[in-house]
Amino acid sequence: xxxxxxxxxxxVTETGTPVTLRCHQTENHRYMYWYRQDPGHGLRLIHYxxxxxxxxxxxxxxxxxxxxxxxxxxxxxxxxxTSSQTSVYFCAISEVPSGNYEQYFGPxxxxxxx
Amino acid sequence: KQEVTQIPxxxxxxxxxxxxxxxxxxxxxxxxxxxxxxxxxxxxxxxxLIQSSQREQTSGRLNASLDKSSGxxxxxxxxSQPGDSATYLCAVRRADKLIFGxxxxxxxxx
Numbered sequence: 366x367x368x369x370x371x372x373x374x375x376x377v378t379e380t381g382t383p384v385t386l387r388c389h390q391t392e393n394h395r396y397m398y399w400y401r402q403d404p405g406h407g408l409r410l411i412h413y414x415x416x417x418x419x420x421x422x423x424x425x426x427x428x429x430x431x432x433x434x435x436x437x438x439x440x441x442x443x444x445x446x447t448s449s450q451t452s453v454y455f456c457a458i459s460e461v462p463s464g465n466y467e468q469y470f471g472p473x474x475x476x477x478x479x
Numbered sequence: 480k481q482e483v484t485q486i487p488x489x490x491x492x493x494x495x496x497x498x499x500x501x502x503x504x505x506x507x508x509x510x511x512x513x514x515x516x517x518x519x520x521x522x523x524x525x526x527x528l529i530q531s532s533q534r535e536q537t538s539g540r541l542n543a544s545l546d547k548s549s550g551x552x553x554x555x556x557x558x559s560q561p562g563d564s565a566t567y568l569c570a571v572r573r574a575d576k577l578i579f580g581x582x583x584x585x586x587x588x589x
Contacts, residue, residue: 396575398577405581406581407568407579407580407581407582408523408568408570408577408579409579410576410577413575413576415575421575423576455522455523457523466510466511466528466572467513467525467528468513468525468570468577469525470515470522470523470524470525471522472521472522473520473521473522
């Protein structure tokens with residue numbers, strides 16, 4: 366299994382509070398991604414990073430920000446959590462050897478906003 | 480906008496059957512297509528990746544095919560087992576991003 370960990374694995378928080386989720390990899394892969402998974406919507410990309418300090422938005426980026434100060438860590442921040450951000454969040458990584466671009470996923474973080 | 484559809488949404492079969500899961504996409508300009516397996520409460524496990532120039536990939540009892548011109552991929556599971564029970568997701572790659580289908584939930588009963 367690819368070396369990807371996410372923390373925390375479960376979190377319950379109140380509306381309006383800030384929340385930061387962490388993704389850590391030991392594979393030295395260049396690309397890192399944050400997705401959310403919701404019933405009926407599948408996985409949707411929130412933000413991604415193609416290198417240290419290089420990030421870009423996905424299709425559902427409103428209300429989220431990210432930072433990547435080291436190759437191995439990618440942080441997802443909810444500045445002011447809302448109930449609509451209750452979801453399961455997955456981090457993924459990939460490298461681009463010969464254009465293969467296979468993505469590997471972490472175990473997920475279940476976030477509940479009350 | 481690329482859309483990815485998986486049919487059926489759920490499937491329940493007896494052990495030993497050969498299965499076909501379907502994935503269709505609206506824009507044929509893809510770099511590759513990846514099939515994943517997701518167990519309840521777990522992350523995604525990559526099963527097979529097919530490059531846009533390939534027609535199929537095989538791994539053990541799994542065979543995935545790709546027909547870019549018609550916007551279709553199939554995942555064939557031979558001699559299904561209860562341990563194959565999971566949700567199967569396909570995803571197509573455009574540029575730096577993967578676009579996912581909503582999955583097929585498979586149950587294989589003894």
